[in-house]
Amino acid sequence: MHKSFFKFPSRVILLLWIVLFVTNGAVGQDLCPPIFLNALPLNGAVGLSWDEPDSLGGFGEEVFSACFPVCESAPDGFTIEHLGQDTSGGWFQYSDGEPVDCAVDMYACSDGGVDDFGAIAIYSDTLAPVNSRLSTGPINLSNYASAALVFDEFYLYSDYANDSNWVEVSTDGINWEPVYYSSPMDLGDGYVINFVDLTGFSGQSIYLGFRFYDSIGYNENWQIDNIRVFGGDGSDYENPCGTLSGYNIFQDGGNVGFSETNSFVVAGLTNNTNYCFGVSAVYIEGESALAVEACTAPVDPFELTSTAFRDTLNYTLGEYSTFEFQLINQDTAIHDFHFSSVEIIEPSEENTLLGDDFNTGESVSFFDPDGFWAIGPTDSANGIYLSYPIDSDGEFYYYNDGEAYYSTGLEPSSAILQSQAIPYDGSGPVFFILDMYFPHPYGGCSSGYEFAEDASIVVSVDNGATWIAIDSTITTAVTWSGWYAADETEANWHTLMYNITPYVEPGIFNVGVHYDDCGGNWSSGIGVDNAFVVQGDASRWLSWERLAGKIVSWDTMSVSLTMMPQENQNEYESAMLYLEEESMYQSVNIVMITDPDNVGVDTKTNPFSFALHQSFPNPFNPSTEIRYEIPDDLLVSVAVYDMAGRLIRSLINESRPAGSYSVVWDGKNDLGARVATGIYIYSIEAGKHRQNKKAVLLK
Incomplete structure (x- = not known):
């Protein structure tokens, strides 16, 4: 998760x-x-x-507040009850029963603060129902004719929720009445502020309870913060x-x-x-x-040596293009990066042909017939000369060549971590996606260096009898001015993606990762995690060989993308490079033409899936194009909001058949007036689909 x-x-x-x-x-x-x-x-x-x-003072006098400014004392002043069980999940308790101090996804208590703490209820184990209450002491409303509750809530893992949570009120601390239901299934992951009218309880003392409930278990996390109760004289808000x-x-x-x-x-x-x-x-x-x-x-901390790619390809001849370019970090800090595009496939239960996250410590999908590779956590994989970065989701496959020296000496290691045979019907493009740690500090075998090593992505169509190397240049090493860095610990896990369609055919095939210590060098080693083979449809024409990772200061990293048409489809995509999640970004314009007679016309009759693209250009002045796709005949609403959530411009509100569309926002509001420079949210609602993205209007 x-x-x-x-x-x-x-x-x-x-x-x-x-x-x-x-x-x-x-x-x-x-x-x-x-x-x-x-x-x-x-x-x-x-x-x-x-x-x-x-x-909020317009609701009256603030008679109660809780903002959890100190993590370690977050539960203080509250009563925690685990109703019917006390061993898995609930308020301030992990699923294994161990205590947790606080939530860390909330807002600061006051302007300028840095505390982002709150109360947290944690999901329970599989098939372990959870019923937990966090309640206040008495809140005196006896002198007020009206009352209101305002509080912040935040959900994580809402897709796993089975039931609603609720806020409840008691006048005696024993009997409770629900006053607000919070549905993680409807709210989804994220942050919301809520208002609850408590006027029906004015004139008396009350207790507030926050009830965390799931009848099945292995559910969501619920965080609350900034709880404020106001007492008023019964007049309207002023x-x-x-x-x-x-x-x-x-x-x-x-x-x-x-x-x-x-x-x-x-x-x-x-x-x-x-x-x-x-x-x-x-x-x-x-x-x-x-x-x-x-x-x-x-700051412009990163530079792409190319940000526009275009080619004309003949689909019937099986043509495709691969473009190589570099990502350069000119900042003094290490940055997380990832490339994003709706055209890039992500593994799911429906599209995965074979895959494994290796978190059980075993794998039936991947194996090493020679016994060099092993599965384990970071502590097991680490050695004197090669330490692995913390793997956030558990165990992974690894071969630590530097550590193997102490048990086998300079025995040559040339081992393939390979998949089981994968059936393939040839009906769509196939991609191999994996996380890899390959610091590669001393270069490849061709260098002749005594500590050199190689790794490659390989494919077999004869069940492992022979292998085809589709990329032998991979490395997650840090480079500077063209040289490998001496400190390989600055390398990190990277997410790699390969379109292997040209190398396979209907029948069966295998994928693998080949590690070679160049005939017995005392080398470093490699790690592989979250390996998946997925099959796409005609909409999956784009792949990005290095999807995500870390780039350190003054590092130059090789990146490549591949366009491979799956039908006659003119495509115009504005992919995004993001650093530090989405705090900094740069657009990458990609154009693939298969039908030159219809350049400028989207030839797809059905885009197969819902998508909202990043507007282009962005930032913009005076106008920007918003592209979207819908899979069915739906009522579509596209609108622009300011950062306060106020409607600025309604662009579309009508029924449309399945297809690909675009609309231009000219930077004006519904009255035809130019809006101020700033950050805006454009949003689409189409049936059950909803999505938001940001656009920046410059002077």
């Missing part, structure tokens, strides 16, 4: 609720400042986003801050712009120069103090 979520920096759901109650006037305005200013480094620019001022008109933007103390939305892009900056930014709220009644400043340096 992998953590993946989209976190709005503004309180979208709560904001929409407040809008229903807000009045134009404000009594006793505090001119509340904006909060949680975030600065995103861009190339020659910085993208700013922030939360709207905290106006904004205590003032009548907001927008925000002033400051750079190093000087005003550099005004924004009506919760984001702004400051352009014209010098890369690698540090800037500090501030933002104030502008009200009809005056201007607020600044939010806590955010400082960063714009």
Whole structure:
């Protein structure tokens, strides 16, 4: 399971609720400042986003709050009950029954804070139902005629959920009444802020309970934070801050712009120069103090030696193209990177022909007939001269040649970790995807160096009697100015992907990883994890031989992509290179033409799957194209929102047949006015499908 979520920096759901109650006037305005200013480094620019001022005081006096500022003491002041069981999962308890201190995916308690802690309920073991309550002490509402609860919640692994959780209230600490149901199946992974009307319990003392429940087990994680209860006099919500008109933007103390939305892009900056930014709220009644400043340096930390690829291929002749280029990290820091495209296949239960994550310590899918390779965790694989990076999901296949020297001496090692025979009907492209650690610090066998070694990706069509090497240049080593780094510990796991369709044919085939210590060199070694062979359809025409990994400072890394048409299909794809998840990115434009007479026309009649592509260009000015695909006849809605979740522009809202479409957003709102520079969210809803992406509008 992998953590993946989209976190709005503004309180979208709560904001929409407040809008229903807000009045134009404000009594006793505090001119509340904006909060949680975030600065995103861009190339020659910085993208700013922030939360709207905290106006929850309009619900009344805050009579209870819990924000869990210290991880180790997060459970303090709460009562934890494991109802019916106390051995697996639940509030502040791992599935093995061991205690857990806190959640770490939440917001800070106050502007400028760095604590991101919260309360956490952990999933239970397989077939171990969980029923756990986290409850407060008494909260006194006896002097109030109205009451409201606001709290943050965050889900992880929501796909595994079987039941809803809920918030409940008790007036005696014994009998409980549900007041809000939280469905992880509907909310999905991510972060939401909730409002619950507790007016029915005003005039008395109450206990709040957060009930974590699953009738089957092996479910989701639930995190809560920033629990706030307000008591009021029964009157409607009244904004205590003032009548907001927008925000002033400051750079190093000087005003550099005004924004009506919760984001702004400051352009014209010098890369690698540090800037500090501030933002104030502008009200009809005056201007607020600044939010806590955010400082960063714009940077273009990475360079792709090529960002545009185009070729015309003859599908009937089986033509395909492979392009090689380099990724260069010019920053002083190590960066995670990954390439992303909706055209790239990901392993699933439906498309996997054979695969294994090796986490059980055994494998029926892959084996080494010569007995060199072994399966184990990092501690088992490590040796004196080769240590493996922590493998986040458990065990993996490895051969530590440096350690083998102490048991076998300089015995030659030339072993293939191979798959079982894989049946193939020839109906679609086939890909081999795997994680590999191959630091390769001293180069390949051709160098003649005494510690040299080689590794290659191999394919067999005669059940392992002979092997074809499809890539013998692989390495996850760190290079600098063309030389291998002396410190191989800076290498890391990389995700590799190969389109092996040209090397196989209907019948059976095998895939493998061949390790060779060049006839008995005292070499380093190799690791392989999460190896899958998957079969795609006509939409899977693109593969990227190095999908993800780490790149250290001043490293130059070879990358390649392959276009292989599966039918007559003119394709126009804007893939993305991301660093540090999605905080920095660069688009890569890929064009594959198989029908020159229809250039500019998408020849696919059915794209087979739902997809929302990254808008192009991005960042943009004045307009950007949004492409999407739907698999069935569906009601389609495409819209643009600001970072506060407010609708800016409705682009499409109509029924459309299955196919591939595009729509252009011209940077205007529904009234035809140009919107401010900043970061926007474009969203598609089509039947049960929903997806969001970001677009940056520059000056």
